[in-house]
Amino acid sequence: MRRFDIVTLESPNRAPLRIEGFIFGEENTKAPSVAIVGAMSGDHINQLYVASGLVEYLRIKEEEGKIVGKILVIPAVNAYALNMGEKNWPLDKTDINTMFPGYDQGETTQRIAGRLFETLKGYDYGIILEGRRDQGMCIPYVKLIQSGYEDIESVKDLGIGFVHYRAHEPVETVMLQYNWQLWETKAFSIVFGKNGSIDQGASDEVHMALVRFLSKRGMLDFSVFEGRMSNIIDPNRITILKASRAGIFISNVRCGAHVQKGEVIGKIIDALSGERREKLLSPCEGIVTCQYSHPLIFQNSIAFRIASVELNYVSKD
Amino acid sequence: MGLIEEVFTIELPVGENFRIQRCRYTSPNTEAKKRISIVSGIHGDELEGQYVCFLLGEWLRNNPDKIKGTIDIYPAINSLGIDSITRSIPFYDVDLNRTFPGSKNDFLPAQIADGVVDVMRGSDFAIDIHSSNVFLREIPQVRIAKAQEASLVPLANLLNIDFVWVHDAVTVLESTFAHAMNTIGTKTLVVEMGVGMRLGHAYGHQLLKGILNLMAHEGIIESKPLDVRFPIQSHVGEVAYLNASCPGLFVPAIEHCQMITKGSVVGHIVNALSGEVMDEVIAPIGGILFTLRAYPIVYEGSLLGRIFGESE
Ligand SMILES: [Zn+2]
Numbered sequence: 110m111r112r113f114d115i116v117t118l119e120s121p122n123r124a125p126l127r128i129e130g131f132i133f134g135e136e137n138t139k140a141p142s143v144a145i146v147g148a149m150s151g152d153h154i155n156q157l158y159v160a161s162g163l164v165e166y167l168r169i170k171e172e173e174g175k176i177v178g179k180i181l182v183i184p185a186v187n188a189y190a191l192n193m194g195e196k197n198w199p200l201d202k203t204d205i206n207t208m209f210p211g212y213d214q215g216e217t218t219q220r221i222a223g224r225l226f227e228t229l230k231g232y233d234y235g236i237i238l239e240g241r242r243d244q245g246m247c248i249p250y251v252k253l254i255q256s257g258y259e260d261i262e263s264v265k266d267l268g269i270g271f272v273h274y275r276a277h278e279p280v281e282t283v284m285l286q287y288n289w290q291l292w293e294t295k296a297f298s299i300v301f302g303k304n305g306s307i308d309q310g311a312s313d314e315v316h317m318a319l320v321r322f323l324s325k326r327g328m329l330d331f332s333v334f335e336g337r338m339s340n341i342i343d344p345n346r347i348t349i350l351k352a353s354r355a356g357i358f359i360s361n362v363r364c365g366a367h368v369q370k371g372e373v374i375g376k377i378i379d380a381l382s383g384e385r386r387e388k389l390l391s392p393c394e395g396i397v398t399c400q401y402s403h404p405l406i407f408q409n410s411i412a413f414r415i416a417s418v419e420l421n422y423v424s425k426d
Numbered sequence: 427m428g429l430i431e432e433v434f435t436i437e438l439p440v441g442e443n444f445r446i447q448r449c450r451y452t453s454p455n456t457e458a459k460k461r462i463s464i465v466s467g468i469h470g471d472e473l474e475g476q477y478v479c480f481l482l483g484e485w486l487r488n489n490p491d492k493i494k495g496t497i498d499i500y501p502a503i504n505s506l507g508i509d510s511i512t513r514s515i516p517f518y519d520v521d522l523n524r525t526f527p528g529s530k531n532d533f534l535p536a537q538i539a540d541g542v543v544d545v546m547r548g549s550d551f552a553i554d555i556h557s558s559n560v561f562l563r564e565i566p567q568v569r570i571a572k573a574q575e576a577s578l579v580p581l582a583n584l585l586n587i588d589f590v591w592v593h594d595a596v597t598v599l600e601s602t603f604a605h606a607m608n609t610i611g612t613k614t615l616v617v618e619m620g621v622g623m624r625l626g627h628a629y630g631h632q633l634l635k636g637i638l639n640l641m642a643h644e645g646i647i648e649s650k651p652l653d654v655r656f657p658i659q660s661h662v663g664e665v666a667y668l669n670a671s672c673p674g675l676f677v678p679a680i681e682h683c684q685m686i687t688k689g690s691v692v693g694h695i696v697n698a699l700s701g702e703v704m705d706e707v708i709a710p711i712g713g714i715l716f717t718l719r720a721y722p723i724v725y726e727g728s729l730l731g732r733i734f735g736e737s738e
């Protein structure tokens with residue numbers, strides 16, 4: 110293992126920002142190379158936890174002589190934000206993951222993204238451990254956006270049950286996955302957990318998925334158990350259940366639950382009077398892939414997302 | 427007197443609604459007439475537009491007989507942000523101006539964006555007033571994406587501003603209010619002026635005159651066109667960016683909005699601990715300093731200023 114600074118940036122008053130990387134194995138013409146990026150935001154604690162856990166795991170495997178390809182792990186990009194409970198870059202509040210491919214003559218976070226991206230270019234595979242952009246929690250899923258350079262076959266080696274495969278939104282053109290793909294790295298994201306906390310079960314699953322991917326792609330010299338079959342999910346297979354009222358949100362199910370049409374899966378309570386304002390009934394049969402995670406819910410917020418096999422369900426809109 | 431209406435409302439969890447209000451002034455005359463939306467507070471820490479809204483409302487109250495079209499004033503789009511000194515949408519920490527056109531099937535910021543587009547749909551014009559942010563001070567300017575240059579520059583020239591900046595839009599700007607509104611046929615101008623969290627009297631009056639002039643031209647108010655300044659056009663020169671080469675405390679050496687010559691000193695980056703001057707910031711071109719940093723703490727890359735001047 111080699112631990113090194115990918116980016117250092119002096120601060121007016123704090124210790125310098127350091128983005129540290131951990132390299133395992135060596136460049137090898139037979140085996141591919143992979144780079145894994147952890148927490149880009151200050152609230153992506155699950156992502157930090159999985160990435161640092163992977164560093165420790167790979168350190169042991171390297172001592173055992175089991176690493177064949179070259180593996181780079183970057184547990185934390187925005188350590189400054191992590192250290193102060195902020196989400197974005199603490200001075201100007203910009204999100205580093207909207208600054209790619211970066212610009213070395215630009216503003217601070219563009220420079221950070223640019224220097225980071227220089228290091229990330231040229232890897233065969235790129236894995237981004239992503240947190241959610243909203244107040245939700247979800248079972249681990251792969252986010253693969255369509256840029257024309259995406260590689261759907263390689264993501265199946267993770268053995269993660271759901272692969273959300275969809276067109277990119279405008280804001281995603283400045284995110285790492287899209288730009289990494291344009292530079293011909295087979296990049297994808299694994300989205301999981303709830304921001305600001307650690308979900309042990311989801312973290313274990315993602316850890317195993319990463320190890321499985323490395324093993325199947327010939328970067329680790331041993332075999333692991335098979336994962337799940339990956340279901341490729343386009344947005345039409347996801348039914349959205351919104352809260353028609355605001356209040357205290359109580360969920361009856363856990364992410365990953367199989368629910369039936371008409372099943373009561375949650376409720377909303379008037380935060381002051383305690384009255385039940387809404388009974389949340391599943392509009393279809395399917396798997397709860399994602400649910401609202403804050404106890405206070407806004408009107409029209411998405412309370413649940415349910416993935417179904419059949420396409421003919423209509424959302425409650 | 428305008429009609430105050432609540433045009434968008436959404437329940438908050440604990441006994442309150444998020445709301446967007448507007449004040450509508452309209453003429454009793456029923457023949458086809460134009461409609462304009464004056465918008466501010468998409469960013470909760472930018473308040474120059476609130477003053478313009480006040481001044482315009484005051485003028486309209488005093489001149490009801492001159493109103494020939496419909497004038498909608500929306501001073502506070504991100505109302506939660508404005509009342510809590512928060513640039514983004516509180517709770518979500520998301521920049522509303524990166525969530526347009528929005529959706530009813532997404533999180534609160536996207537629902538607000540969707541509601542905003544819905545309520546303003548059908549306006550002929552919109553003027554979205556920003557004040558840069560807390561870091562930068564700007565002279566009154568309109569920023570226009572290259573794709574809209576032909577239709578928007580003539581309109582911007584009526585606004586009594588100092589500078590019209592046509593820039594190459596990056597794709598992320600497709601998620602702004604202005605892009606969403608221009609896409610549905612509302613000619614939307616983005617004004618940047620002043621600095622975050624503050625009010626400038628002079629700029630407010632300057633823009634009021636421009637808005638009245640634009641409305642006079644378009645027949646929304648009955649008035650002769652006003653005598654307004656003609657803005658500098660960005661295609662006649664180039665914009666030079668001054669980014670900090672090192673971290674420290676930025677101490678400007680000159681005032682905002684000055685003509686400067688190539689090679690002159692814009693300011694210094696100093697080290698408060700050691701007492702050293704770390705860097706001297708030099709103007710790479712001559713011209714007008716139309717942006718100047720207001721918040722002094724800088725990192726490498728922090729924007730210190732922008733100069734519009736002659737192409738090299
Ligand atoms: Zn703004």
